[in-house]
Amino acid sequence: MSKKHLENADMELALSRVDGRVKVTGAAKYTAEVQLPELTYGVLVESTIGQGMITALDTKKAERAPGVMAVISHLNTPGVPEYKLQNQDVIQKQLRVFDSENIYFNGQPIAVVVADTLERAQYGASLVKVVYAKGKSATSLENNLSRAVMPKKTKEDYMRGKAAAFKDAEFQVEEEYTLPSEAHHPMEPHSIIAWWEAADKLTLVDKTQGSQNTAAIMAKSFQLSPQNVKVISTYVGGAFGSALRVWPHEIVAVLAAKKVQKPVKLVLHRNQMSYMVGYRPHTLQKVALGASKDGKLLGISHESYGKTSMYEEFTENVLAMTRMMYDVPNIDTKYRIVPLNVSTPAPMRGPGEATGSFALECALDELSYKLNMDPIELRLANYADQDPDKKMPWSSKYLKECYQLGAEKIGWDKRKALPGAVQEGEWKVGYGIATGTFGAFRGGASMKATFKPDGTLLLQSAIADIGPGTATTMTIIASENLGIPVEKISFQLGNSTFPKAPQQGGSNTVATVGSAVVAVCNNLKVELAKRAAKQKADWGNAVASTIRFKGANLVNTDEPSSKIEFASLFGAESPNELVITADAAPGDEKNKYSFYSFSVHFIEAHVHELTGVVRIKNAVSVIDCGTVVSPKTARSQSMGGIVGGIGMALTEELVLDDRNGRTVNASFGDYHVPVQADIPQMQMMFVNEKDPYLNPMGSKGLGEIVIIGVAPAVANAVYNATGKRIRNLPITPDKLI
Amino acid sequence: MNNFQYTRVSSPAAAIAELSKDPTAKLVAGGTNLIDLMKYGVMAPDKLVDINHLGFNEIKKDNGTLHIGATVRNAVASGNADVLKYQPLLSQAMLSGASPQLRNKATMGGNLLQRTRCGYFYDISAPCNKREPGSGCSAIEGYNRMHAIFGASDTCIAVNPSDMNVALVALDAIIMVAGPKGNRKIPMADFHRLPGTHPELDTTLDKKEIITGIVIPDNHLAAHSTYLKVRDRASYAFALISVAATMDLEGSTIKDVRLAMGGVAHKPWRLTAAEEFLKGKTASLENFNQAAEIAMKGAKAYEFNAFKLKLAPNTMVQALKTASGIKA
Structure with missing residues (x-):
């Protein structure tokens, strides 16, 4: 029987990561590993209070310490020119670095010590003495809900049909769900090397998800001409959203480099990764569902309260999935943020939807038990055949296939509707599912191609690769388009001077940059055909879609006799290379269709009845992300998402001491990301049906939907195993005994 | 630094x-x-x-008694054939601690002297009587999820983080020590101390003494032993509760039994009263439940660790079930 969908075994055969070898052998140099002549090292001094002011800063001992070249703080900063242009009274910006004596959160950078070695800088930093006028900090979300505000950019609460319609329904669920703050904790800590090549020329080697975004922000901050700022970010060891913006430590490195007139390297300590580069914000949600006895939803009310900092409004799409996922006539949502003495959160993998889906998909599961209805049946009873929010057709939606494939793979028929009914020895066994979705986006990008007579092709784009295997995917797209074997194609990225690309975030890289690869490949083919036509008339009618490279030849597949050696097509003016560029941008498809990727996660959880320990035994995720371009890296990316979702469900929680806002578990020993022993057998399945409208490859986004829905699937499995409904993550053993 | x-x-x-x-x-x-x-x-x-380089890196067997040098690596001891044969509990406990990389470096003596993982002890901006005597305890009214339920004082509620120590106290190990006044032997139960008014002192080892080795007397416990560690993730996490349980069974009668708990006190916590209760009794769920109740006498929880009052007896009962092999 022929099948289109991809399973684990299908992916084994696909192209391996093209930069895998340099990564595992250590040949790939990440920012912190880059060495430069005369490199100096910056180490941050942080506030140890959560709110108040610095009244005295004694840097004398630090300045006299061996090797120390500068101690920079608000007292002597060279200054960030952009700050002077901003209204000093309105703090709705990124934390202004070393701009005043004010402390907004515990762990705020207040000084940097620059020395000739890292150890001397660390020692110097330990000698800086700070005196504070302490204020009273507020960091607890639950205790400060009265401070909740509607974000300035939100005009009004969302309403479709009538408010609180769930109250009219025969079956109701009304519950509160909380998600603690979570740290991104990529393996590679945030790192930067900054140097001023001239008084008006800045170069950075930096961990970032967008070299051009970082360059633009730095140019603006330091009032430099954009072409005088260069950002190199060749390898990024994971980011998950934490490198989507310029953070204070990056501004500090630039200031320090200005002060010492040498390159400054600044690498965050693992602990600083917990509070200096964003986090998924602690969020409290209230969800109410109302349904008729056949499971048809009549109304959903959904409220969200999330943390933000005192100086900046952070918002995310917690409620977006509730508005579009199911065919429900009445929906009202309310989104609030609570300003507290914490640093500003950041988008974290599946931003918003990962949080919102936890509440929505758990509430649906609760409803399924009240209705005595299978949770998949309940979702199918409310299946949306078009986007009920935008009232538009989906560009593509194969969610029913996802439910079906996954149910077969995990053996959904083994699930008993009665919680606690399945037992293996001392372990209770449960099954859970949840759905995930995330918008499928496409932006604009450019691409440069350099083709040589030996048949090699170099592609260049400013896009980052934070781990999904961008170069691999782009290589496959080019190879499939042209017929040039993958070994002859190389893809360079992570450099702000390369052609335009967006940040790598929000699952849009393949759609955006992949489209530019297709465009540049087509341009290359058309240009070569034009040159071929001068030698052979039958090339005059060749179009990109029928032109292929075969060995040393270019072939028009419509004209079998057309074969021509491409080496003969290089003109006298550039005999050694042909450089082609292309731009690609979305059209008006956004106005006609609603674009989303979908996922369904199935979890088999075993819960020890005496100790409350949860072990995930099996995870099956079925994904509708359009055509899968690079099956092996897609599988890897999906596995990472499932692991992140398991961490969200079972182990991860950033804890603050609300007496002073300090992070209690900042270290990798105390903040529990899942370890190998927590990872179950994982089976990824891709429906692999083309999306006809988003881009030429037929792909949609993948990076987010592989985490969105995992945590509720785990919580639902735990309920099915035990009859215990845990509405506050993570589900640690203490909550189940 | x-x-x-x-x-x-x-x-x-x-x-x-x-x-x-x-x-x-x-x-x-x-x-x-x-x-x-x-x-x-x-x-x-x-x-x-x-x-x-002191030559304390050997494991020797003298009849059934094991002598483990102070600088033997945890990875070596936990995989040693004699340790596995005579004291499997010790191996199991060590393998539930840390990570393979850490166990490859960490030594027996160093593990005995591991310091608490209380977050406030590690945060030099926070008051901590253990780090800076007299400065106060941040944990008593702070985030104390990982903290003690037995033997704490009003100066310190930290716990000893070691898994190995829990097994060693159950096995009546003897710590061999050398100092300016010669050699001495410290029973494991007396090696670590409760915080009292001097939480800065973890052990009874004098500042001028060094640990030379650990002696584990022969016993008849190897056939029925288990180390059960309950933690927030499957590996590389400190114990919420751990229990070392080992017994000498004759049929279903408990001839001898040793019980110790980790994650509950400033020292590995030997459960002597529960042991006394179980000696001579039948290995049964009912007796294990009663023993657990006895073991929990005097336990006191704080704001975030009240769950330990239930998790501790549950874990103990499970460990006894596993060690004895009873099904019910």
Whole structure:
């Protein structure tokens, strides 16, 4: 029987990561590993209070310490020119670095010590003495809900049909769900090397998800001409959203480099990764569902309260999935943020939807038990055949296939509707599912191609690769388009001077940059055909879609006799290379269709009845992300998402001491990301049906939907195993005994 | 980190001499805990005395009694054939601690001297009586999820983090020590101390003494033993509760039993009263439940660790079930 969908075994055969070898052998140099002549090292001094002011800063001992070249703080900063242009009274910006004596959160950078070695800088930093006028900090979300505000950019609460319609329904669920703050904790800590090549020329080697975004922000901050700022970010060891913006430590490195007139390297300590580069914000949600006895939803009310900092409004799409996922006539949502003495959160993998889906998909599961209805049946009873929010057709939606494939793979028929009914020895066994979705986006990008007579092709784009295997995917797209074997194609990225690309975030890289690869490949083919036509008339009618490279030849597949050696097509003016560029941008498809990727996660959880320990035994995720371009890296990316979702469900929680806002578990020993022993057998399945409208490859986004829905699937499995409904993550053993 | 001197010694006497000469000197072997603490600024010795070359790296068997040298690596001891045969509990406990990388470096003596993982002890901006006597305890009214339920004082509620120590106290191990006044033996149960008014002191080891080895007397417990560690993730996490349970069974009658708990006190917590209750009784769920109730007498919880009052007896019952092999 022929099948289109991809399973684990299908992916084994696909192209391996093209930069895998340099990564595992250590040949790939990440920012912190880059060495430069005369490199100096910056180490941050942080506030140890959560709110108040610095009244005295004694840097004398630090300045006299061996090797120390500068101690920079608000007292002597060279200054960030952009700050002077901003209204000093309105703090709705990124934390202004070393701009005043004010402390907004515990762990705020207040000084940097620059020395000739890292150890001397660390020692110097330990000698800086700070005196504070302490204020009273507020960091607890639950205790400060009265401070909740509607974000300035939100005009009004969302309403479709009538408010609180769930109250009219025969079956109701009304519950509160909380998600603690979570740290991104990529393996590679945030790192930067900054140097001023001239008084008006800045170069950075930096961990970032967008070299051009970082360059633009730095140019603006330091009032430099954009072409005088260069950002190199060749390898990024994971980011998950934490490198989507310029953070204070990056501004500090630039200031320090200005002060010492040498390159400054600044690498965050693992602990600083917990509070200096964003986090998924602690969020409290209230969800109410109302349904008729056949499971048809009549109304959903959904409220969200999330943390933000005192100086900046952070918002995310917690409620977006509730508005579009199911065919429900009445929906009202309310989104609030609570300003507290914490640093500003950041988008974290599946931003918003990962949080919102936890509440929505758990509430649906609760409803399924009240209705005595299978949770998949309940979702199918409310299946949306078009986007009920935008009232538009989906560009593509194969969610029913996802439910079906996954149910077969995990053996959904083994699930008993009665919680606690399945037992293996001392372990209770449960099954859970949840759905995930995330918008499928496409932006604009450019691409440069350099083709040589030996048949090699170099592609260049400013896009980052934070781990999904961008170069691999782009290589496959080019190879499939042209017929040039993958070994002859190389893809360079992570450099702000390369052609335009967006940040790598929000699952849009393949759609955006992949489209530019297709465009540049087509341009290359058309240009070569034009040159071929001068030698052979039958090339005059060749179009990109029928032109292929075969060995040393270019072939028009419509004209079998057309074969021509491409080496003969290089003109006298550039005999050694042909450089082609292309731009690609979305059209008006956004106005006609609603674009989303979908996922369904199935979890088999075993819960020890005496100790409350949860072990995930099996995870099956079925994904509708359009055509899968690079099956092996897609599988890897999906596995990472499932692991992140398991961490969200079972182990991860950033804890603050609300007496002073300090992070209690900042270290990798105390903040529990899942370890190998927590990872179950994982089976990824891709429906692999083309999306006809988003881009030429037929792909949609993948990076987010592989985490969105995992945590509720785990919580639902735990309920099915035990009859215990845990509405506050993570589900640690203490909550189940 | 402060500047410090590093010296390597080749005899126990030289190590003792270094400690006698310089009160801030610290011994270093695997360094898996000390170096971390130095990086965090929690400990700042002027001198590190490297004792990796004292010849304490052997495991010897004398009939059924095991002598494990102080600098034997945890990875070596936990995989040693005699340890696995005579004291499988010890191996199991060590393998539930840390990670393979850490166990490859960490030594037996160093593990005995592991310091608490209380987050406030590690955060030098927070008051901590253990780190800075008299400064106060941040944990008592702070985030104390991982903290003690037995034997705490109003100066400190930290717990001993070691898994190995829990097994050693259950096995009546003896700590062999050398010092300026000669050699002495410290029973494991007396090696660690409760915080009392001096939480800065983890053990009864004198500052000028060094650990030379650990002796584990022969017993008849190997056939029925288990180390059960309940934690927030499957590996590389400290115990919420751990229980070492080992017994000598004749049919279903408990001839001898040893029980100790980790994650509950400033020292590995031997459950003597529960042992006394079980001796001579039948291995049954009912008796295990009663023993657990006895074991929990005197337990006191704080704001975030009240769950331990239930998780501790549950874990103990499960460990007894597993060790005895009873099904019910």
